[in-house]
Amino acid sequence: GGIITQTPKFLIGQEGQKLTLKCQQNFNHDTMYWYRQDSGKGLRLIYYSITENDLQKGDLSEGYDASREKKSSFSLTVTSAQKNEMAVFLCASSNWVSSYEQYFGPGTRLTVL
Amino acid sequence: GQQVQQSPASLVLQEGENAELQCNFSSTATRLQWFYQHPGGRLVSLFYNPSGTKHTGRLTSTTVTNERRSSLHISSSQTTDSGTYFCAIERSSSFSKLVFGQGTSLSVVP
Numbered sequence: 001g002g003i004i005t006q007t008p009k010f011l012i013g014q015e016g017q018k019l020t021l022k023c024q025q026n027f028n029h030d031t032m033y034w035y036r037q038d039s040g041k042g043l044r045l046i047y048y049s050i051t052e053n054d055l056q057k058g059d060l061s062e063g064y065d066a067s068r069e070k071k072s073s074f075s076l077t078v079t080s081a082q083k084n085e086m087a088v089f090l091c092a093s094s095n096w097v098s099s100y101e102q103y104f105g106p107g108t109r110l111t112v113l
Numbered sequence: 114g115q116q117v118q119q120s121p122a123s124l125v126l127q128e129g130e131n132a133e134l135q136c137n138f139s140s141t142a143t144r145l146q147w148f149y150q151h152p153g154g155r156l157v158s159l160f161y162n163p164s165g166t167k168h169t170g171r172l173t174s175t176t177v178t179n180e181r182r183s184s185l186h187i188s189s190s191q192t193t194d195s196g197t198y199f200c201a202i203e204r205s206s207s208f209s210k211l212v213f214g215q216g217t218s219l220s221v222v223p
Binding site: 040041042043044045048058059088090092101102103104105106107109 | 117146148153154155156157158161199201210211213214215216218
């Protein structure tokens with residue numbers, strides 16, 4: 001078994017601030033993902049990384065940067081926090097071969113004041 | 114337009130009742146997956162079911178690929194089934210990019 005951890009669990013920032021969310025997995029998975037979930041809505045893909053040193057934009061990448069520091073970790077940066085970005089950010093990982101089986105972390109809840 | 118549509122948006126059941134959740138998708142999907150999101154937020158995979166019928170416990174998923182629809186049946190519901198159920202597809206042209214529906218919020222009351 002394995003686990004995905006996300007830090008912090010809650011993140012409060014000021015409008016215009018640069019904020020970083022972190023994700024770690026110990027599944028030894030190749031692929032990692034960042035999703036955003038707005039209240040009452042489904043998940044939307046922000047960035048993903050197929051393997052270490054790879055970075056791919058999702059459907060919602062504008063206003064975000066991502067970094068795959070090593071195989072087990074994937075960070076997401078909100079470049080300039082906006083009030084309409086109050087949402088939950090979910091990290092996931094999957095195997096290269098069975099990419100459909102994505103495992104999710106508990107999420108980081110972002111509040112922008 | 115919306116690529117994955119789920120219905121109903123919300124559902125309230127009496128404990129012991131059955132539920133049928135629907136998922137319709139507008140584009141060709143190579144993969145289809147059902148997820149359950151705990152009220153606390155963690156998302157877990159229930160089924161990977163691109164076609165046919167799969168069972169696990171009180172849950173049954175049926176996907177009819179050529180009709181671009183899938184259903185999730187919950188039998189003898191329990192209060193612990195409460196939460197949000199998501200359907201997600203992987204588009205044939207997009208490796209590992211899941212597209213999620215809006216979810217069905219289920220509340221099972223005693």
